[in-house]
Amino acid sequence: MSACYDACENSSVAVLESPTGTGKSLSLLVGCLTWLRDYSIRSRDSTIDRLREDLLAKKGNKPAWVIEHSLKLKREDLDNELRLMDERLAAVREKEQLLRKHTVKYDDDNARKKIRIDYDDAADDDHFLPDENCQSENDDINADAKAMLDEFDLNSSKLHSSKQNQNQNRSKYMEAAELQEQEVDRTKIFFASRTHSQLSQFISEISKTSYQENARVISLASRKNLCINSKARNAPGGDAGLNERCRELRTAPASSEKRCEFYPKIDEQGRLLEFRDHALSSIRNVEDLEELGKTLHVCPYYGSRRAIKQSEICTLPYNLLLSKRARESLGISLKNHIVVIDEAHNLIDTILAVHSCSVTMRTLNAAINALSTYMQRYGKRLSGQHLVSLKLFAKTLKGLIVFCDKMKAQRETQKATPRQKNDKQPHPQTQTQEEIFQPKDVVEGFGEDVNLGSVEAYLRDSHMSQKLGAFAEREAKQDSLRKPYNKDSKDSTSTDNVSFASASSMHHVQSLLLALAYPDSDGRVVVTFEADTVRLSYQLLNGAEHFRSILDESRAVILAGGTMHPITDFKTFLMPSLPPSRFTSLSCAHVIPPSHLLATALSKGPSGLDMDFRYEARSKPELMNELGMIVQNLINLVPDGLVIFFPSYGYLNSVEAHWKKSGVIGRIEQKKKLFREPKEAADVQITLDKYTQGIQCKTGKITGSVLFAVVGAKLSEGINFSDNLARCVVMVGLPFPSPSPALEERKNYVRSFTKSSQHDAGNELVMNQCMRSVNQSIGRAIRHQNDWAGLVLIDKRFGTSQIQNKLPGWINKSMTVSQTFPQAIKNIAPFYARKKKAI
Ligand code: SF4
Structure with a gap:
């Protein structure tokens, strides 16, 4: 908490690692919000101090009491500004409480019934013609203002309104735009995370604090999440189709029935302000804003944007924060604000992906x-x-x-040309x-x-x-x-x-x-x-160049996550030009007692074979046999759920095929129900449900479930294998990314700007990428204070300090390296015996 406060106070860039279950979100929230409130008071005081200095400098013959009176008035002005907002929001809160008793919620189904024109029917030919105002002179203004201008232009040109009406419309637009411009962009916390459910979880944490009464929070999301107009939501073409349809509905003439009924006309901007006040009056997630929009009959997408300036916390998904274009189109300026990026372990890759x-x-x-x-x-x-x-x-x-x-x-x-002896073969x-x-x-x-x-x-x-x-x-x-259905048709x-x-x-x-x-x-x-x-x-x-715009604009940046190791990557690859004095990092210990974790690296198998899972060695049948024996031993020791991570689908397929032939799979299934990570995202939940059922409904000799998963696929991130869902997580080998020309290019690129005689920056990049994946996977277990589990890392490379130093501190501290298999069993067996006794 104090690390967050200090980062905000000192305008630093902080990388904070805090394992799941240690109260990371709460610490981020309270640390930043406490600073924000303190800062607000100090800002007022320093404004008064500056004013006092000014007045004293120009004092002339004015008596001291006149200066003090001016300062008193200014202080009251500043206090009033905040007080008035608090009072306005309190009044809204009160009104909402009353309304909750009586309100007839806007019935979206009725609204849908009113909509007579289906999208496709409405798609007359004019609809596809290009927009005429190609050379937009308004590129420098944000999308809200653009939409208002669009509307103004449409209203004035298409409705042939009188000159007087045009002037009235323009002055109404100017009024609305000026009002928005004049609003103070209060210092705030931009809190970004990967998914909406993670953001919702963060928002629900606010309700656990004393700030729940009066924190001004707004959740930003895309139209996909916030649009409440079914004509736009049902538009074909995914997100792009929805955005385009929204633009058409929003800019349709005010009198047209095509116009989005939820988007206020230029003389109805008060509806957006009403939405803003309701949105900020209590803590709401995206779904709540959607409901609010339906109740107030105002678009939640534009309504929430209207609340940004007055908010204290603005939550948003990664893609809206990391792209400068997205920020500009939302009208977000990071100037002097705090940026918190949660689940930031993959930030470098995310920035690359957002801009690719x-x-x-x-x-x-x-x-x-x-x-x-x-x-x-x-x-x-x-x-x-x-x-x-x-x-x-x-x-x-x-x-x-x-x-x-x-x-x-x-x-x-190239394929047809016979290869010369010295030709470089493509990597297998x-x-x-x-x-x-x-x-x-x-x-x-x-x-x-x-x-x-x-x-x-x-x-x-x-x-x-x-x-x-x-x-x-x-x-x-x-x-x-038009065409009759022909399943053999190649048309598709x-x-x-x-x-x-x-x-x-x-x-x-x-x-x-x-x-x-x-x-x-x-x-x-x-x-x-x-x-x-x-x-x-x-x-x-x-990604450094793109991230620099965030670093340069904001006051402080906090990158937080459960597993941020290797932390050096963030400094080296994301902020190479940041002065060391601005960079700080903190790795918190886990809240579990040491007896709740067993972390062991296995260098040799039961027959004494080296556990060497390098790409060129891992397909050997004897290694797969050895791995099979280790897994069978673990299955006998581990109660309930056991998750085994393989470095790739390809290797999992090979091992599974080999084990089927050798009978290992049959023997595993005598003890545990066996599941395998599906390739299709739609099947993940079904597999997880069956896996959980296998643990909860044990029959006969079956002691739970075992799940074969793949590092970097769908189960290695964002899935919570707490308690008996994973009493042991096994990591097979080190999941280095597959070599490719693109990866080589990236390695060469980082080598070109990271000159170090001590290590090869390209290899370091790949190694760190691999270890981030390992840390994410093994971090699926032990999710809260009372949780316990074993982590078994199978590869002789896990025995080296180079690798161990890239594990989260709390795991590295408990790590034992077993040079022989019996030695490993001597560590593992008593751990589970003790735990089984305690259950
Ligand atoms: S203005 Fe809002 S409600 Fe209307 S179509 Fe656009 S996003 Fe949907």
Whole structure:
């Protein structure tokens, strides 16, 4: 808690590691909020002090009591500002309590009944025409203001209102915009986490503190989570389709029935303020805001944005915080605010992923087909400017396709050419083949008249990619209705079919064009040769430059997580230019007593074989046999749940196949119900339910369940294997990322800016990535103060200090290394015997 307070006070960047169950969220919350309240009082005092100095400097003949009187008035002003807000929110709270007794909630079903026009029916041809205001002069203002301006322009131009009405509308807009501008952007805490459920959990922690009465909290989320208009929610094309549909509904003329009824007109901005006050008057998560929106009949997406400035805590998912574009479009400034990023163990990879994008050649073909169908249909209705821009877009798409074709042809030639003795063989581990290019290599053949920046700006301003995607989806739908169903038809995979150009795939195309138009110096294009297509990906190699905008703008940054080791990575790869004096880190011990944890590394198997799970050694049958014997021994000792993490699906498949033949699987199943991590996300919950049932409903000789899982897949993060769900977690080998040209490029890149004679920064990067995955996986067990479990790390490399130092401190401290298997059993057996006795 004090580490958080100090980080805020000293404008530091702090990396805090606090194991699950130690009250991390509460500490973050109380530490930051206490500082915020103290800071608010101190800010007022320092404003008064500054004013006193000013007044004294210009004192002249004024008597002292006049100065003191001025200061008193100023202090009252400052206090009043906060008091008035508190009073306003208190009044809302009171009103809500009363209303709760009587309120007739807005009936969303009734609202739906009122909506007569289904999206697809409404999608008349005009709907697909590009927006006329392509050259937006309002790019520098945020989306709210833009929407208001859109509305103003539409109202004034389409309704042919009188000059007087136009002036009235404009002054109403100016009033609303000015009001928003004048609002003080109070110093606040931006709290980001990976998922909405993690953010909801954080919000529920506030209710456990004394701040629950008056903390001003707002939850930001995407339209997908907050839109309450079914016409937009049901729009095809995923998130991109929803966003585009929302824009159309919001900017429709005020009198049109197409207009979103939840988005206040320019003379109804008070509705947004009402939403803001209700939202801030009590602690609400995203679902609560959705309900509030339905009750007040106000869009929760825009309503919550209206509350940002007045809030003390603003929660938001990673992607909204980490991308500067997303922050700008939400109207978020981090200037002088506190940024807390929870579950930050994967922050580096997340930043890289947020700023990377990819499309397949199949999507590019579908896009060009959709575009040519579109041009045939609408060509005559388009202005000359649109025609020119669309032709340039078509040329860009063709340029990308030609590049992919060239790559494909080169690859075929390489495959057909007999290998020379000295040729480098592709690494056997590389499943898909990759090649790396500089972005300029990809775009150089597009032609001199193609300016990628202009093409992307056109797509953005005219909303053409979304319109084209929606058009293609409608065409595909109508096409499938016209054609009789033929299950053998190859249409669904044909590149002639426009159905692939969905609104979301067009969004990816636009993202790729944007990345290629303004590439980062550390951005590369990766060409991946997949089974039936070529993929073009723009990949960022280094997140430091993007993270710098957060560091530079904010007052303090706190990165927190249950397992943040190896901590040095954050400093080296994410904030290399941060002065050491601004960087601080803290690794908290676990709250469990030492007797609740057994952490042991196994270097040798029962027959004395080295536990060597390096890629080149791990497929040996004798090693798999040895591993089988270890698992059988553990199954006899461990009660209830046992989770075994393998380094990859491929290795799990090999081991399972070998164990089936050798009878190990049969012997495991005599003792425990056996489950395996599914590949499909939709099957995860079913598997977990059955696994839990196996532990809870033991029959005969069955002592629980065993789960074979894969590091970095769906069960190694965010899943809580507390108590008897995992009395032991086994880690088989070290899950190093698969070698690939893209990984090599990244290693070389970090080597180029991290000059150290002591270690190879590229290898360090890979090692740390591997250990973060290990730490996440073994962190699934021991989730609270009374929990207990064993952690068995099987690989002789776990016996080295280099690896052990990258484990969380509380695990490393308890670590024993067994050089022989009997020695390991001597450690493990008494631990479980003691625990079984205590149950
Ligand atoms: S304004 Fe709000 S409620 Fe209306 S469509 Fe957009 S996100 Fe949905």
